[in-house]
Amino acid sequence: MHTNSNLYCPENLPAQNMKPENITVTEFKEAFIAKIEAMHGKPLSQTSDREKFQALAALVRDLISKNLITTNSQRAKEHPKQVYYLSIEFLLGRLLETNLVNLGIRDTCAKALSLLGIELGTLIDQEEDAGLGNGGLGRLAACYLDSMAAIGLAGHGCGLRYRYGLFEQRIIGGYQHELPDNWLKDRSYVWEYRRPDEKVAVRFGGAVRVQTNGKTRFIHENYERVIAVPYDVPVAGYKNEIVNTLRLWSAEVDVSHHNCCIHGNDCNSVIGYKHGVESLTDILYPNDTHYEGKVLRLKQQYFLVSASLQSIMKSFRLHHHSLSELPDTIAVHINDTHPALAVPELMRILIDDCGLGWDDAWDLTVRTLSYTNHTVLPEALEKWPVGMMEHLLPRIYMIINEINERYCRQLWDKFPGDWDRIRSMAIIADNQVHMAHLAIAGSHSVNGVAEIHTQILKKSVMNNFYTHTPGKFTNVTNGITHRRWLLTANPMLADLITETIGPDWVEYPCNLAQLAPYAKDTGFLDTLANIKMHNKLKLAKYIKAKYNVVVDVKSIFDSHIKRIHAYKRQTLNVMHIMDLYNRLRENPNLDIVPRTFIFGGKAAPGYYRAKKTIKLINTLADKINNDKSIKDKIKVLFLENYNVSHAELIIPASDASEQISTASREASGTGNMKFMMNGAVTIGTLDGANIEIRNAAGADNIFVFGLSAEEVLNYYRYGGYNAWDIYNSDPRLKTVVDQLVNGFFPVDPDEFRTHHEALLRHNDEYFLLKDFASYVAAQCRLAEVYRDKYIWQKMCLMNIAHSGWFSSDRTFSEYAVDIWEMDQPVPIWRRCQPEDYERVMPEHDAYI
Ligand code: 26W
DSSP: OOTTTTOOOGGGSOOTTOOGGGOOHHHHHHHHHHHHHHHHSSOGGGOOHHHHHHHHHHHHHHHHHHHHHHHHHHHHHHOOOEEEEEOSOEEEEOOHHHHHHHHTOHHHHHHHHHHTTOOHHHHHTTSOOEEESOSHHHHHHHHHHHHHHHHTOOEEEEEEOOSBEEEEEEEETTEEEEEEEOOOTTSSOTTOEEOGGGOEEEEESOEEEEEOSSSOEEEEESOEEEEEEEEEEEEEOSSSOOEEEEEEEEEEEOTTTOOTTTTTOOHHHHHHHHHHHHGGGTBOOOOSSOOOOOHHHHHHHHHHHHHHHHHHHHHHHHHOSOGGGHHHHEEEEEESSTTTTHHHHHHHIIIIITOOOHHHHHHHHHHHEEEEOOOOOGGGSOEEEHHHHHHHOHHHHHHHHHHHHHHHHHHHHHSTTOHHHHHHHOSEETTEEEHHHHHHHTOSOEEESSHHHHHHIIIIITHHHHHHOGGGEEEOOOOBOHIIIIIITOHHHHHHHHHHHOGGGGTSGGGGGGGGGGGGOHHHHHHHHHHHHHHHHHHHHHHHHHHOOOOOTTSEEEEEESOOOGGGTHHHHHHHHHHHHHHHHHOTTOOOOOEEEEEEOOOOTTOHHHHHHHHHHHHHHHHHHTOGGGTTSEEEEEESSOOHHHHHHHGGGOSEEEEOOOTTTOSOOSHHHHHHHTTOEEEEOSOTTHHHHHHHHOGGGSEEOSOOHHHHHHHHHHOOOOHHHHHHHOHHHHHHHHHTTSSSSSSOTTTTHHHHHHHTTTOOTTOHHHHHHHHHHHHHHHHHHHHSHHHHHHHHHHHHHTOGGGBHHHHHHHIIIIISOOSSOOOHHHHSOHHHHHHHSOTTOOOO
8 A cells, every 4th residue: 555646636736837945834834734634534633743744745745746757857858877876775864854955945844834833843753764774885875865966967876675674773771672673664655656667577596598599698597587666765956956766676576477366376375475575675684794695685686786777778778779878878886795796787688688799798887887895894795605696696697707707817818827816806716706806897986985995995905906907996085965964953053154154055065164264253152052052952851851861961972873893992982981980980079071971873683792882881871870979970871773863863962973993994984074064073093084084174173093094904914913911001991991891890790701802812803902092092182172162162163164075965076077977067166176175185195
């Protein structure tokens, strides 16, 4: 059942040619009432908040649909180059407020509702987060959708419509429990259009027969057909009437082949079969770093790629005559290796369906595809067993085999006799298909997501590939949409900025730099501080209501929110808090700046150590929050079920941003940018985009500590690190490490044994002990600076003022110009000036 179809009531909507932003408050109010009545068959007074939300969202969707139609008909005439962003994850969060802002009707809507006694915020809170992603990679894809539409590029997302998104996290007794994320409670999603007429079939299993009479043909037989049905989510650009599409595929059973019930077959087995097929898109795998060789995951990856490419090619062939135009008219981007099967799938379509020869097909494939790498962690690199691939995707495996043979031959010609090099670059080696190697070989562009990350790829992780094809490698530092993360999430700050420098910063975020001179204006800094206080009060209210903990809004709100992972070092943060607590216990009158330590994040369900880290944080929180002797000087909170909506609440309310990964391990980070943009000061290592943040904000406006990436990589390469030496030489550190297992916490003494052993027995892989002293020192510096309101507020301001470069509009313009060679004008220099680039990315700066 799809409740949101047939709800279009044009008679109640403003005139066809009226732009949404011209709708008056009265017209909006009337359209809303009409939508309520048409949709629910009862008067406004009898509807629940949920029903009101549904009607409001449907009304907004109607407005967007007009622009969708005009955008599509315009494009059908002009044929601009289209980019398709293939991603196994899109972490959208909520869309109502974003859509209202992008249509330019947020205020109109709020006023219209208030005339009816309804608060817009209450309805916004009714929307479920679309949690179709794990973390950084998925949220990045969602930010890019927003930027593509804002810039006006013909850019679309292709993903999966998971029935259940990332699990809902419940904390019970300090432990994480996972519940299914039933985000499609109403069975359909208010923003989507189901398009059954655009379904395609994806084939699994079976066998391939090679027919060689005349032209060689590959006949795929006895396969299982799964139907991919697209659900299109419109993506509205910011006040530009452009609407792009996020196409999410859902697996359905092929009814034409399995209507056995009707013919008197066993109904139960048919129903079972249906469930089996449809389970393909049931769940999002909850791992954000650890590759799991599950057949279902490989099936999901191929399903995404095959459905997307078939539909892309269908639309290409409708509009273009010659296949040779393919790379000039479409670009297909592979977001990490999860969609890397795009390489053999496009080859299959071009060879088997379009009749091209190998060389022509390969040339077109490579020129059409590009690939972004998002991680250097070895455990995240995907390698699928040959047997599994061959069994599940026999024709695709044949093609991969052929790609591998040709690629290795080419390498042999270039590096004759260098077997080790060739083995390290082969697409198939040790009975496994190396997806990153496949993606590199089959793309014309490979990029990292922050300068240091790209340097590590070039010099270390992918050095052999870089030596072979240096021209393929490039860097595009990540970005975030300032429309969601500043304009929408922090309206008071956005208003202050607009009052101060005018409204153009929304279109040209680098204009935020015009705020810098206000660093000398104490009146302005007071206002900035008041806005932060307002946001802190809002968060404090939420914490009191949900956790019954009272936090001091004058304390430093110090936030560490992201996936829980050993390399992100939540435990280092815990160790600093333990040390601070020990100091307070030794001297309850110690004059420290009060702090509220805020944690949030999910652990992969199978990641034992990360789950224990959650228990550790909660155990520490219990101990500290209930210890009257420290007079509420510090509080620790673990906020349950961290998601996009929680981030929108926490980030504008934070003073300090914890970005403390082991240098070299975090590819970029994007939370760091969101905090910066909201005037939180970073305490961090020189890792990922923290380096660009330091360059942009200035070294005086960030607290840097710890080993450099080069030092870390040298330890990994050459050894020479001894955790015990550090443990034995720092008594304060020793106390903290001992407290993990010596009964300091009122839990089983083995509860945190894993953490203890990771630090000492396993020689502290992520260098927590090594970085402890410099981290504590940086925390002290931060607290001292916070005591001086104006120096602190100036730091906050400099972060805001130089955050414009981190807008995903800048990032996306770089992709569009340098990688996809889009033919539409992309005013890149108007979005960020050359001097901004020079400041953030000084030429010839080597970070490792
Ligand atoms: C196969 C399991 C798996 C699943 C997801 C492996 C790896 C991933 C992602 C690539 C992990 C991820 O989200 N990486 C993050 O990407 C962000 C966007 O570029 C970066 O900002 C983060 O630093 C990076 O960890």
